[in-house]
Structure formats: C-alpha cells, structure tokens
Amino acid sequence: MKKINILFLVLFLVYGGLFAQSDLTKIQDTDAFQEKLFSVIETTNTIQSPFVQEKHLSVFEDVITSNGQFFFKKENQLRWEYTAPFQYLILFNNDKIWIKDDEKVSTFDTKSNQMFKQINDMMTNVLQGKILQENAEYRKEYFENDAYYYIKLYPVKEDVKEFLQEIHLSFDKEKYTVTKIKMVETSGDFTSISFTAPLLNKSIGDEKFTITK
Amino acid sequence: MKNLQLLSSLFFLCLFMSSCTTVYNLRFKDCNKKNIQKEEIPQLVNEVETSLYKGSFDVYGRYLSGLLYLKPTQEQSYRVVFLTEVGMKMFDVEVFKDDFKVHYALKYLDKKILWNLLEKDLRLLLTENLIGEKICFCNYQEQKMLRHRKKRTYYFFNEDNTLKKIEKRSRFRSKMFVYLENHQNQYPTEIKVEHKGIDLNIKLRKIER
Numbered sequence: 518m519k520k521i522n523i524l525f526l527v528l529f530l531v532y533g534g535l536f537a538q539s540d541l542t543k544i545q546d547t548d549a550f551q552e553k554l555f556s557v558i559e560t561t562n563t564i565q566s567p568f569v570q571e572k573h574l575s576v577f578e579d580v581i582t583s584n585g586q587f588f589f590k591k592e593n594q595l596r597w598e599y600t601a602p603f604q605y606l607i608l609f610n611n612d613k614i615w616i617k618d619d620e621k622v623s624t625f626d627t628k629s630n631q632m633f634k635q636i637n638d639m640m641t642n643v644l645q646g647k648i649l650q651e652n653a654e655y656r657k658e659y660f661e662n663d664a665y666y667y668i669k670l671y672p673v674k675e676d677v678k679e680f681l682q683e684i685h686l687s688f689d690k691e692k693y694t695v696t697k698i699k700m701v702e703t704s705g706d707f708t709s710i711s712f713t714a715p716l717l718n719k720s721i722g723d724e725k726f727t728i729t730k
Numbered sequence: 731m732k733n734l735q736l737l738s739s740l741f742f743l744c745l746f747m748s749s750c751t752t753v754y755n756l757r758f759k760d761c762n763k764k765n766i767q768k769e770e771i772p773q774l775v776n777e778v779e780t781s782l783y784k785g786s787f788d789v790y791g792r793y794l795s796g797l798l799y800l801k802p803t804q805e806q807s808y809r810v811v812f813l814t815e816v817g818m819k820m821f822d823v824e825v826f827k828d829d830f831k832v833h834y835a836l837k838y839l840d841k842k843i844l845w846n847l848l849e850k851d852l853r854l855l856l857t858e859n860l861i862g863e864k865i866c867f868c869n870y871q872e873q874k875m876l877r878h879r880k881k882r883t884y885y886f887f888n889e890d891n892t893l894k895k896i897e898k899r900s901r902f903r904s905k906m907f908v909y910l911e912n913h914q915n916q917y918p919t920e921i922k923v924e925h926k927g928i929d930l931n932i933k934l935r936k937i938e939r
Binding site: 570572574576582605619679702706 | 809
C-alpha cells in the first residue's frame with residue numbers, strides 16, 4: 518500500500534508539475550476566436566500602453582530590461598518611445614518615419630525604403646493583433662488558458678525567418694487586447710514586451726506623432 | 731638652379747620630419763625606463779565588470795545605434811554583444827588575449843574589415859596588458875603619460891590616476907584617439923573612439939542594467 522501511495526505521489530507531482538508549466542490547451546474553435554478578435558480590431562481606433570521590454574540572451578543569465586510607452590492611432594500612426602534606462606523614440610506617421618536617438622534625429626520615407634515599410638507594417642499589425650490575418654506570411658498555432666489566449670506564429674518568408682523564428686502573442690480574454698509579445702530569434706535569444714496598462718479608444722492628439730526637437 | 735631646388739626640398743623635408751618625431755618633445759632618455767609592476771600602472775579600462783552601454787557606430791557612412799552589452803568571460807577575455815534598442819542582435823563577438831571570435835553577425839555587418847578594426851579597438855580597451863612590456867612613465871606638459879614605445883601608444887592620465895586618453899600613432903601622425911570621460915569608481919562612463927584616416931567612430935555611454 519505504501520509503495521502504491523509513493524508511486525501515486527510521484528506521478529501526481531510529475532504530472533502536476535507538467536500541468537503547471539504548460540497549462541495551455543489548444544483552442545477548439547479558432548474561427549470563433551478570430552471572429553471576435555477581428556471585430557475588436559475593426560472597432561479599435563487607438564491603443565496606448567506603458568511597456569516593459571526584456572531581452573534574454575541565451576549565453577548569459579542576465580536580462581536587459583527597458584521601459585517605455587507606445588501610442589497607436591489608425592490607420593498608420595505609431596509612437597514607440599523608450600524612457601529608461603535610455604531615451605529613444607521611433608515615430609511612424611503614414612509614410613514618414615522619424616528616429617530620435619538622444620539628440621540625433623533621422624528621417625526615412627517608407628515609399629522609397631521597402632525595409633522600413635515592412636517594419637512599420639509589422640509593428641502596427643502586431644500591436645493590433647492584425648498579424649493573425651496574414652495567413653500567407655505566418656503559420657499559426659492557437660492556445661488558451663484561464664487568463665489569456667496564446668497564439669504562436671511561425672514566419673514563412675525566408676527574409677523574416679533570418680531574424681525571427683517565432684512570434685508569440687498573448688491576448689486578454691475579455692478585451693482581446695495584446696498583453697504580451699515574445700519574439701524568438703533563430704539563435705535562441707528572445708525579447709518579451711509586456712503591455713502593463715493597455716487602453717483602447719482613448720483620444721490621442723496628432724502632436725504625439727510629430728517630432729519635437 | 732637644380733641643386734638649389736634639391737637643397738630646398740631636402741631642407742623642408744628635414745624640417746617636416748623633425749617637427750613630427752618630436753611631437754611630444756620627448757626623448758627616450760627623458761622617461762623613466764624600466765619594467766613596470768602591476769601596482770605601478772594606473773587603472774586601465776581592463777578588468778571591467780559586466781556593463782551595459784548605449785552605443786553608436788559611425789562606420790563608412792552607416793550609422794548604427796543600439797545597446798552594447800559587455801561581459802567578462804574568463805581572465806582577460808570579454809563577450810561583446812550589440813543589440814538594437816528594440817532588442818534585435820546585430821553582432822556577438824568575443825575578444826581574447828590572443829584571439830577574436832565572431833559568434834554571430836547580421837549578414838550586412840559580417841565584413842572582415844569591420845572585425846579587424848573592432849578587434850583592435852576592443853583589444854586596446856579591454857585586454858591590453860602592460861606588465862612586463864617596455865613602457866615608461868613620462869611627463870608631457872605636466873600630464874602623466876605612459877608610453878609604449880614599440881606599439882607607439884600613449885596613455886594619458888588624470889590627477890587621480892584614471893585613464894583619460896589613449897593615442898595610437900604611426901611614425902608621423904596620429905592614427906586613433908580614445909577618450910575616456912566621466913569616471914565613476916575609476917571606470918569611465920563615456921568612451922569615444924575616433925579613427926583618423928578610417929571612417930569609423932564609436933561612442934559609448936554607460937547606462938543602468
């Protein structure tokens with residue numbers, strides 16, 4: 518009897534541990550999830566949130582942490598700003614991009630620079646969750662637990678695969694907002710960005726998307 | 731007439747050469763020539779701790795900015811990783827005392843000429859070991875200076891013995907300057923590397939990890 522109890526305890530601990538590590542289960546009705554998500558995307562005109570970015574380098578135990586804030590306004594205005602431990606600002610305003618690095622300001626044009634257009638599109642699509650509509654660009658796997666939906670995206674195109682192996686998105690189960698992004702590189706390094714207080718459809722002035730020198 | 735022209739040319743050539751070789755108005759016998767013990771060498775940048783810098787590389791017309799992560803791995807070897815601000819890795823190299831390894835680099839950065847330059851700069855900053863080398867203390871315009879005669883490298887120090895400038899020279903001119911500023915606990919929080927004759931400038935500013 519004692520041996521059976523011990524065996525049971527060991528099995529329980531093993532399976533219990535496994536369950537705790539991967540409590541995600543596959544979403545049964547992915548169509549229903551996407552339908553709800555896309556309707557939220559349709560009715561969302563602005564998104565803003567503070568964020569915490571953590572860079573994990575596979576060769577070190579250290580994590581490089583930075584903080585910032587982002588503002589997004591339909592169709593194509595994005596302010597992505599790092600505030601600590603350094604100042605760095607990326608502004609997308611329709612076809613124009615500004616990067617402010619300390620005092621140095623650089624300007625780019627997405628019309629003449631395809632790479633920046635791709636970055637622009639990727640960032641705005643990821644932040645909205647619209648990236649899930651890009652069926653030709655990514656293979657997808659859908660998971661959920663009690664707290665969030667968890668979608669894994671695997672790039673199909675070689676030029677993206679060179680940089681990114683996987684993108685993971687976490688969605689709040691009630692609001693369908695993106696709460697976390699994890700970008701896994703081919704080296705095994707990954708960057709996770711957590712949005713700590715997302716707000717939808719709060720008014721954002723156009724001055725947020727212009728550079729002030 | 732021809733001889734006069736030749737003599738004039740020779741005269742100017744001598745004047746030119748003499749003014750360059752006495753740029754610091756030093757003669758070897760004016761310096762304290764001996765093998766220096768470790769305790770006598772003012773703090774160099776090596777033996778640096780794990781650090782994070784906001785950095786920029788101006789290299790052949792291309793401007794790269796990001797975060798430079800520096801970690802000592804073994805005795806006198808360092809892993810140096812350069813990332814974009816958004817976290818994408820641009821290169822990952824390791825500099826040893828006698829070796830340099832590129833662990834990873836974006837394709838467009840993976841150029842031998844860049845690694846040659848970077849290796850020399852990192853080696854100068856991190857792994858230079860002056861113990862047992864033929865160097866001497868000198869005084870130049872009341873500044874404390876260490877001179878490595880063979881390598882034509884000059885180290886200038888502040889009053890508190892912190893390193894403030896490194897100059898590498900060829901026979902006739904300066905090749906590069908390294909400026910080390912705003913020291914905290916004897917380590918510089920700002921480092922600028924300026925190459926002369928090569929389009930490469932590096933700026934690093936230490937930030938909190």
